[in-house]
Ligand code: FES
């Protein structure tokens with residue numbers, strides 16, 4: 268497909284900004300998907316890893332930028348590199364270990380060896396390439412890599428703006444607030460749940476900024492909460508909170524305002540469900556003030572921060588999407604905890620994560636079901652549109668952009684506006 | 693196994709096999725009330741992701757004590773969970789049953805589990821190893837621990853509306 272003559276020149280027909288209607292083909296046209304991979308995933312900053320997933324010099328982990336398999340690695344000086352997992356000789360992957368530690372990457376086929384920075388170090392019997400073979404031109408294909416508060420992003424686009432500019436002031440502020448759930452310790456990845464869903468990646472992009480579905484899809488999860496906690500998740504009935512467009516396709520959905528800043532309200536009574544943990548921490552010798560900070564951190568933040576195009580900070584975990592094909596998307600639910608924090612607190616974080624997330628959670632399977640139902644539903648009524656206009660009527664200017672009701676589709680409109688901007692380039 | 697004669701071992705294996713097949717039949721039939729009765733109060737049902745066995749200190753697919761087990765079944769049964777109303781239908785085979793240890797009333801058993809699920813006209817296949825700790829009681833065997841390790845537990849899975 269030539270990108271000089273885009274098939275999708277009429278972007279207004281795909282996403283109508285005025286009426287906030289999305290065309291059905293947005294979820295199911297393979298040519299459009301191919302174009303998105305070029306114009307979005309090859310052009311913008313994509314989340315690839317959290318710092319703690321490859322903490323040491325020589326640590327690496329495999330990841331993806333759009334459809335491209337990449338390796339994220341920390342070199343001997345602590346500098347982070349991201350490169351395509353493909354040998355420059357005849358394309359074999361140079362690494363198939365998901366994460367670990369190494370001093371180099373050696374291709375298994377003919378033995379070309381690459382340094383941690385991706386440079387070609389050595390190759391067996393180089394004589395047959397002649398004297399003018401330039402090793403410096405045969406390193407692994409590198410991506411630009413930058414990070415913010417432990418979140419590592421990469422891009423194929425040499426001309427992309429600096430990461431912090433792409434994130435913007437609002438996103439950086441909310442990331443900082445989110446990371447307070449380290450409870451005074453560095454935030455650490457404790458593990459992840461992974462599952463694949465037959466849906467277009469944008470169905471997922473919409474979901475973490477969708478509070479409207481929560482009481483319906485997650486009713487069975489809500490029914491397993493104690494009264495006090497159930498009250499906390501009753502944000503739709505209460506009508507508290509908001510969704511705000513933070514620019515560049517990003518948005519925040521504040522569901523539990525009292526958990527916006529985990530350093531505040533430390534003197535509030537300890538919720539019933541954390542009583543045992545609080546006592547345990549006191550018994551383990553944590554001073555009252557630190558105990559309160561840790562307990563509050565265990566509950567997670569009170570908002571979802573949705574970043575365009577592939578990562579969400581969702582209450583207490585990270586949700587990462589990887590597009591696989593127009594109708595298939597992989598999801599990772601990354602559990603977070605306190606690096607060096609109390610064992611009891613991290614155990615509770617993991618049990619809470621297992622309760623909702625992943626293939627056997629009380630929440631994720633119901634999410635996965637409705638996402639798949641969306642994809643199945645688009646097989647009928649091709650000319651009907653998908654509506655993301657909820658809450659346009661009472662949207663107001665917020666701190667960083669339009670702000671809507673907690674159940675408004677403001678965040679989806681933010682994402683589609685960015686989508687359209689990038690697709691028109 | 694030292695205390696058991698060959699005849700004892702054979703008859704224990706037959707008893708254990710019958711128990712495991714009964715449990716599997718309950719799960720395929722989604723007779724969860726009967727399934728819950730097979731457990732001790734302190735029983736743990738765990739599906740790990742990674743290799744380690746310090747389950748409390750690692751993230752698992754599930755780590756169910758008595759309360760979580762009952763909550764899970766309740767969620768399946770109440771009809772509000774869209775993924776389990778209706779759930780996928782399953783057929784499983786439990787085989788290669790082996791008694792790993794038997795000391796007094798505590799018996800460790802392992803077996804292979806193959807499960808096929810069907811939903812939306814699509815079938816998926818799962819394979820794993822199951823490890824049981826069974827307690828012999830006057831009321832027959834009770835499960836005190838069941839660990840199911842899927843072959844691809846650390847890989848890309850799908851969501852499950854049933855139990856392994
Ligand atoms: S393909 Fe890697 S060395 Fe030949």
Ligand SMILES: [Fe+2]
Pocket residue numbers: 480481484485630634
């Ligand atoms: Fe959800």
